[in-house]
Amino acid sequence: MDMRRRQFLVSSAVIVGGVLLGTTMADLIAPAEGESFDGSPDGRFPNIVLHGHDGGAYRFYDDLIRDKIVLINMFFTGCGDICPLSTQHLVQAQEMLGDRVGRDIFMYSITLNPELDTEPVIRDYAETYGVGPGWLFLRASRDDTELLRRALGFVDPDPALDADLETHIGVVKFGNDAIGRWGACPSFADAEEIVAGVRTLDPIKRT
Template sequence: MDQAATERRRRRFLNVALTTHEGKTVRFYDDLVKDKTVMLNFFYTNCVNEAICPLSTANLVRVQKLLASRMGRDVFMYSITLDPAHDTPKVLAKYARAFGVGPGWLFLTGDAADLEALRRNLGYVSPDPVEDKDRSQHIGMLRMGIEPLERWAACASLARPEWIVQSLVRLEPRQADQQERHGGKSRL
């Protein structure tokens, strides 16, 4: 890939420092997104809207199980907290254990200003500033993509796990090419 394309991809994302639920410091772009297939969502462990965060996490555990051996090898999942004051690495680790999260899925926290900038950079915002400021009104959206190919999609994190996996697979070049040849119908 040429240098201009690489630079364009790098500029698309912030490269803020984050801390994993395992206590490791990572850079968002350099360590987590660059050259990877990723799935991203925002959440917080003490979510007041029980219909969003806990159900989304449970649903994404099912997605992780469907992806099986691909998780942590060629697909990575990242859940980023909206409440860094509460969601320390220790709290995030307890949350991950409670849901039975496996390898390839990191729960992330960091500096509040960096997380807010990242949330905005990734498009997890409401056009209504009052709603956007109220953490309990956040949307349960999952963004997924293949960074080196610049192929991105989004769906509800509560969508059927099979549909989420199929959406991710459709971003892969061979799947997209097959769909074009077969009139847009998936051969999964």
């Protein structure tokens, strides 16, 4: 890992330090190492703590990403633009993926507005949309959210658009940590396109 990223992570870890009992500072500073693949990102995922709509606390890499097939998008409950549509389409995608969701595929929606989107609010949101098991709505501190948002590339190069919640990035990243394969598509794409993307993450079995 290069120095720039390490320093960035250290400075952010100060903010989250001590949130989770039993978590040492070293755990929090260390980015997720995962298996290193040729030319793939190294230490990409900050191991920040997030709280789910189920009341659980999760470390981003260790508990949510490692060895899993995942879909990740960012949202906020007050979004009247693309989030309702994205969530609807992701619900359809979840239905199409069937019982694999919660078994080897996991879905995460991380709020961009953690102050407003408290645990009861995101729980209500998940219930409203009929979200099934295997899909967590998550919140982290504002600074950790920002760290994660940048690590995931959910950033608009135009600072004005980037600063405006209404124009937040409506993309869902899909990935398989075990093989280091990641792709993305619009989070409000038709569910069949989202599912087609997720299906590219399975290691290919020879027939």
